Amino acid sequence: MADWTYQRTLEHIKALAGDPDLPPDHRIFDEAEMVLPVYFASNKGRHEDLEILMRTxxxxxxxxxxADHAAAVNLLIKLFDGWTWQQVCDFGTQSIPYKDGLADGDAMVPFNRLMIALLSKATQSPSDAEHAASMHETMQALVRLWLCTNDMGVASECAELLLNLLKVDIGAPVGGGGLGLVWKRIFSDRDVYNVFFSSTSQFVADGRSKAQKTIAQSRLLDWLPHVATLNWGAVANVHHADIENAYGSNGGLLSYVSTKMVDVKDDLLMHRCLIDFYSNLLRAQPPEDVCSGTQYSSMALQYLTEHNLHTRTIAIYLQLPEAQTDAFETPFLYGSAANYVATYASVYPDHFIGSEMRLLIMKRLHTTLNRRPAYWSQQDSPKHDLHVLASLPRMSLLPNRDGNGPFSGTPVSYLPCRATNADVLNTLATIFKGPPPNRVRPGSSNHLDGAFRKRNQEEAAAARALYFHYLASNPGFWENVVSHADTIAILDCALAAINLIHSVITANWSILRPSLDLPQMNFATPEVGCISILSPPAMQHIMPYLIRPPRTFANLVGGRGDTESAAYKVALAKYDALNALSTCLQAEVEKSPEDGFDGILATIRKRLATGPFSREGEVGGSIGTLES
Incomplete structure (x- = not known):
């Protein structure tokens, strides 16, 4: 069959070459795409036939x-699968028109994809990447195509190709195996470097519309943090001062992108994208130990702080005059600014705790979360503020550093558990769950590792303290959570309630020495989340809920469909929570066999053996459905 497919495809391509008006037979090309690449990959002796077809x-x-070469290009891309860069070069370096194939235009999209597919072969080794970097006009055309094409798929492939070339050729100074020739081509070559500026500046008249320039700006904003992760100096340092100064920048590409490229007064959407860029930039650089010894910062955070971008962005969230935004712009930018605050607080917790912004942010949360009980269940949730709250260091959420102040002193106290919504329940789940266990940054110093371990232990202890503070302040907490989990009609709230149960079961808790003070309570305060679930007041509500068969709507006429799907999602989440309880409890039994949890563990395993959707209690309902 493969030989017949090969002959038919070759004959059809020759027929197309002889008659430009003959339409391509897509069935032939589709069959060839499925059969021929696999056939030639497993029959190396037919390589000559493969080359004949490809050259044709x-x-x-x-x-x-x-006009339409898409089908032929798609087949050719498939036939190039598995080739190395050297094989592509042997196929015809001089005859492959990389520059012309990377030209912008709707009709050029198939050729763009072919050229990108071929150039991607150079990402397999540093020497291949160096060879690709030596093609000056090709690299310039690739950068221009990425920023200027109207095809989102081509733009995405270009961005990925450029990033992969940089990764494989990252250079000796930052730990890679290449010589950095790709980096030199992109940042040291004047013609290539200038494309970043000319293709994104609104002040360069090149025939492209403002909307097209805006798209180019957003692509550069999305790509640059990834490059900053690989080599901060490449994006921050000055490379060609005359080019950078011509576009109003007194620094490198980063300075232009972060302060000059976007007109924040004229383009509100791009202002929002710019704030998201700042957030991505914070994530691009992990915290480092700087001179203070206790304040962990990074090149990215220092850059944003020095250029007043850090303060101005937080001011948008705090709605301060320093934000320099009007009443119309603030609601549109608020979500992105809140995400920046959340990123800053979660990635740089020590810096956040030691900053002047901490008290202002806490004050803002007290203002935005202090609402009437009916608000939470009947109106839109303040999801951006809840995101900030869930991202703050848990130690900063305690009533005070020792945990012995009034619980009303923390914004967590405003979160209701009765008249509530899914966002609130998920926020509580995040806070009570604690930090990821054993989080250590790879490649960091022993001093930093010790600091991170200490931070993790503090966060784990604070999560436990916040849980018991909240439980003491809300005695009906678990009764309300089970009520929400059992209300399948409100699916998102039910799943969030089960997520809260699951988070406490698997919580990463710890106890500091000296320990954080807990409120006066008439029940036990276990050190482990799963044990707290098996202790009053949680046990009388959680265990019966997890053990009993899930609710089902099979007893209703027409019970299948969306409602039944919701019931299954809840049942599956409930089953996962019970399974997590079994796993955690088994670990506790192995550590302390004398605690007497064997009977509970046996009961849990018996329920797990029936599967997520136990059929107990459904016979009457099923018969009722059949009779109807």
Whole structure:
């Protein structure tokens, strides 16, 4: 069959070359795409036949009389699968028109994809990447195509290709195996470097509309943090001062992108994208130990702080005059600014706790979360503020550093558990769950590792303290959570309630020495989350809920469909929570066999053996459905 497919495809391509008006037979090309790549990959002796077919296709692509080459290009891309860069070069470095194939235009999209597919072969080794970097006009055309094309798929492939070339050729100074020739081509070559500026500046008249320039700006904003992760100096340092100064920048590419490229007064959408860029930039650089010894910062945070971008962005969230935004702009930018605050607080917790912004942010949360009980269940949730709250260091959420102040002193106290919503329940789940266990940054110093371990232990202890503070302040907490989990009609709230149960079961808790003070309570305060679930007041509500069969709507006429799907999602989440309880409890039994949890564990395993959707109690309902 493969031989017949090969012959038929070759004959059809020759027929297309002889008659430009003959339409391509897509069935032939589709069959060839499925059969021939696999066939030639497993029959290396037929490589000569493969090259004949590929060269015939390539020759046909140069026929300007034919408008549609997409089918042939797709087949050629498939046939190049598994090739190395050296094989591509042997196929015809001189005859492959990389520069022309990377030209912008709707009709050029198939050729763009082919050239990108071929150049991607150079990402397999540093030497291949260096060879690709030596093609000056090709690299310039690739950068221009990425920023200027109207095809989102082509732009995404270009961005990925450029990033992969930089990764493989990252250079000796930052730990890679290459010589940095790709980096030199992109940042040291004046012609290539200038494309970043000319393609994104609104002040360069090149025939492209403002909307097209805006798209180019957003692509550069999305790509640059990834490059900053690989080599901060490449994006921050000055490379060609005359080019950078011509576009109003007194620094490198980062300075232009973060302060000059976007007109924040004229383009509100791009202002929002710019704030998201700041957040991504914070994540690009992990915290480092700087001179203070206790304040962990990074090059990214220092840069944003020095250029007043850090303060101005937080001011948008705090709605301070320093934000320099009007009443119309603030609601549109608020979510992105809140995300920046959340990123800053979660990635740089020590810096956040030691900053002047901490008290202002806490004050803002007290204002935005202090609402009437009916508000939470009947109106839109303040999800951006809840995101900030869930991202803050838990030690900063305690009533005070020792945990012995009034619980009303923390914004967590405003979160209701009765008249509530899914966002609130998920926020509580995040806070009570604690930090990820054993979080250590790879490649960091022993001093930093010790600091991170201490921070994790503090966060774990604070999560436990906040849980018991909240439980003491809300005695009906678990009764309300089970009520929400059992209300399948409100699916998002039910799933959030089960997520809260699951988070406490698997919580990463710890106890500091000296320990954080807990409120006066008439029940036990276990050190482990799963044990707290098996202790009053949680046990009388959680265990019966997890053990009993899930609710089902099979006893209703027409019970299948969306409602039954919701019931299954809840049942599956409930089953996962019970399974997590079994796993955690088994670990506790192995550590302390004398605690007497064997009977509970046996009961849990018996329920787990029936599966997520136990059929107990459904016989009458099923018969009722059949009779109807």
């Amino acid at each position: 296709i390539a020759a046909n692509l140069t026929d300007s009389r034919r």
